[in-house]
Amino acid sequence: MTTKTIGVYGANGIVGRLMLKELARLPQAHEVKTFGREDDKTQKVDIAVLCTDDAVSAELLPIVSAQAKFVIDMSAKYRQTEGVPLVIPEVNAAAITKDTRLIASPNCTITGLTMALNALKKDYTLQEVFFSSYQAISGGGKKLLEDFANPSSNYRANCVPVIGSIQESGFTSEEIKGINEIRKILDMPAIKVRPHTVRVPVEVSHSLSATIKAKEDFDLQKVAALLAAHAGIICDGKIYTQKDIAGRDEVFCSRLRLDPEDKNILYMWVTLDNLLKGAALNGRQIAQYLLEHFLND
Ligand SMILES: NC(=O)c1ccc[n+]([C@@H]2O[C@H](COP(=O)([O-])OP(=O)(O)OC[C@H]3O[C@@H](n4cnc5c(N)ncnc54)[C@H](OP(=O)(O)O)[C@@H]3O)[C@@H](O)[C@H]2O)c1
Numbered sequence: 001m002t003t004k005t006i007g008v009y010g011a012n013g014i015v016g017r018l019m020l021k022e023l024a025r026l027p028q029a030h031e032v033k034t035f036g037r038e039d040d041k042t043q044k045v046d047i048a049v050l051c052t053d054d055a056v057s058a059e060l061l062p063i064v065s066a067q068a069k070f071v072i073d074m075s076a077k078y079r080q081t082e083g084v085p086l087v088i089p090e091v092n093a094a095a096i097t098k099d100t101r102l103i104a105s106p107n108c109t110i111t112g113l114t115m116a117l118n119a120l121k122k123d124y125t126l127q128e129v130f131f132s133s134y135q136a137i138s139g140g141g142k143k144l145l146e147d148f149a150n151p152s153s154n155y156r157a158n159c160v161p162v163i164g165s166i167q168e169s170g171f172t173s174e175e176i177k178g179i180n181e182i183r184k185i186l187d188m189p190a191i192k193v194r195p196h197t198v199r200v201p202v203e204v205s206h207s208l209s210a211t212i213k214a215k216e217d218f219d220l221q222k223v224a225a226l227l228a229a230h231a232g233i234i235c236d237g238k239i240y241t242q243k244d245i246a247g248r249d250e251v252f253c254s255r256l257r258l259d260p261e262d263k264n265i266l267y268m269w270v271t272l273d274n275l276l277k278g279a280a281l282n283g284r285q286i287a288q289y290l291l292e293h294f295l296n297d
Contacts, residue, residue: 004030073104074283113129113210115233119233133206133208137201161198206274245271
């Protein structure tokens with residue numbers, strides 16, 4: 001296999017910096033080129049990874065797609081675009097085909113929950129999921145971490161129930177992403193998703209409390225076994241907090257329990273490192289899949 005080139009755009013951001021570390025873990029021979037704000041972006045690469053916000057990704061896409069065989073976008077800009085696969089490799093890598101040119105990596109908040117739902121969907125007819133999130137400051141990028149470092153920040157010793165912008169419906173843009181992205185990744189357009197997203201004073205790692213309703217009654221032992229058997233999920237009966245798992249690759253599912261009155265309602269606590277499986281690790285896994293399946297000459 002010839003050495004492939006991977007370009008990281010937004011390489012000085014939080015996700016961009018971690019992406020460089022993640023790419024160093026790739027088993028395939030490769031060379032990495034980094035592009036900051038001022039760098040010339042017209043160099044040829046095999047895979048371009050955009051670690052930039054929605055507006056910058058939109059600005060860069062026409063430039064980099066003229067030079068790259070594949071583009072992986074970490075932003076939300078193209079996640080709902082028809083024909084653009086939105087990919088968690090353990091769930092739906094097969095959505096990437098030989099004709100794919102642009103792949104979107106999902107929102108960090110719903111990545112873990114979507115993996116858990118994917119594990120359950122094999123044996124249960126999932127109908128509805130309510131969730132409340134407890135999201136880290138680093139999920140808001142460099143600017144929010146700088147704000148948090150200020151003793152007068154409104155994010156210190158506080159929980160802020162607005163992430164993104166409030167839409168006409170009263171939901172925030174982050175909540176709308178949750179609904180749409182879970183449906184698209186799982187290819188379950190009819191599943192009801194009832195989100196409430198909250199920023200908490202934790203630097204790294206997100207948690208969600210989720211309440212999941214199926215058509216059938218759940219069997220708790222079977223649920224635990226399905227979760228534990230899913231690639232990338234740890235479910236071993238221990239309780240995991242954000243502090244415990246920062247820096248870890250996996251998604252952690254804990255506090256499984258059934259509703260005492262309705263056995264078709266399952267509760268759980270889902271925790272993941274928003275910068276790793278929620279961002280850079282997922283992006284690296286997509287790059288690895290492309291190298292294995294489409295750039296293996
Ligand atoms: N943080 C998370 O947990 C997370 C999780 C999943 C997805 N994402 C998504 O990943 C993307 C990056 O997030 P982040 O948290 O890393 O944000 P960030 O820390 O704000 O980093 C964004 C980077 O983009 C750079 N940039 C701006 N304009 C550019 C241009 N024209 N060319 C090249 N680089 C440019 C910035 O440069 P300067 O350094 O010069 O300002 C900055 O380094 C966003 O779309 C975000 O929604 C983030």
